[in-house]
Amino acid sequence: MAEIAALVGDPARATILSTLFDGRALTATELSYAANVTPQTASGHLAKMTQAGLLTVLKQGRHRYFRLATPLVAQMLESIMAVAASAPPRYRPRTAQEDRLRLARTCYDHFAGILGVSIADALCERKHIILSDDGGEVTTAGQTFLNDFGVSLTTQTRRPICRHCLDWTERRFHLSGVVGAAIATRCFDLGWVRRERNPRALQITPKGREGFRRNFGFSI
Amino acid sequence: MAEIAALVGDPARATILSTLFDGRALTATELSYAANVTPQTASGHLAKMTQAGLLTVLKQGRHRYFRLATPLVAQMLESIMAVAASAPPRYRPRTAQEDRLRLARTCYDHFAGILGVSIADALCERKHIILSDDGGEVTTAGQTFLNDFGVSLTTQTRRPICRHCLDWTERRFHLSGVVGAAIATRCFDLGWVRRERNPRALQITPKGREGFRRNFGFSI
């Protein structure tokens, strides 16, 4: 019992398990970003958890997709979360650094945080994108919009065009996949966002605030 | 979440929690002996777990009695054990001690093991109890049966009347909740079961075997 609990007891591994909690299968690199560690560190964690039977792995080309091995594991995580949520009325310090991460950050290669869900909301509301359970799709109006915005979509890749990804601070969906990545790249090129010293945190420039308001209809 | 799991993830603490798993309250020194560490080490562990809300402490003279803080904690431990028992095909020696645990043991305040699932099966088969996903219910026939058996159900408590709980050795459900606890208490009073030296393992007396056969219709 102690071994299983110890596996969940490491912050990096706990983050990985939480990320997989909804049943998705993600690649090792994606999970390393989620856990905020380097790929080689994540690789070690994933190997341990797979060996212990917490995860299963699906090989597909040069990618390895990891997911929770059984519903029993998900149930265990849920019961641990239940205790964690009920037991400690512990305050977290809520640092300025965390606030910045909550506002805007990168998640793998796309945007997350309030910025990420705002973009997703805006595109969904205008029916430029339709989200479904197994990845969404871009409408023709959406393709026009994205083209005007300066994003050209290549369908050459095997990667899902447009996937949604649960945001861990906002508890709502933001865009990932090719579309999410392309929008992020374009925003960097336009000078709307800049990386801070902490490479995951993002700074939204004044030009960016104006641009998001005009093109996407939200102020941040 | 990682913090809670890390608390369970230490061998000494896991042993302490297992020892408390049946709902008893034990002193710090007893627990230090159980975990095979010195009292001062155990004291540190107990303080941490109490602070995290896993344990509660009852002061009585110069003794301090520790017990699991809530049934939620017991449920978490059970689910971790379930994963630990199912996941690793790591050989376990299968000692006589484990066999006894598998036959009949206490789980917090109710029965588990073969005895626990047999009782649950018997009551379900005769439609004395209907199990559903969110706790079950006792039928009127079931209330009559339990009354004749000497169990009086109070509905005063907020605790679920009758919950089912996955058994980590049998991989099937046994009864917990108010009903499970009441049946266990009654069986102790009737002298059908006795605690062994290992406080979690139960011994079924000859009178108990006869009683279970007659009242519940299974031999064990």
Added chain:
DNA sequence: GCGTTGCTTCGGGCGGGACCGAAGCGTCAG
């Protein structure tokens, strides 16, 4: 008062394991 017992806090030793840089292997695109 005194000693005993149950439990805690303090200090330092020590080992396990998390982490990263560098390098190696397999897969895929051009």
Added chain:
DNA sequence: CTGACGCTTCGGTCCCGCCCGAAGCAACGC
């Protein structure tokens, strides 16, 4: 073939936290 990419293994560093010895408190019995 060559380069890029995803992932892993290897080596080494460093820190967290488990553990115990010693000492300090508090509650009993006498």
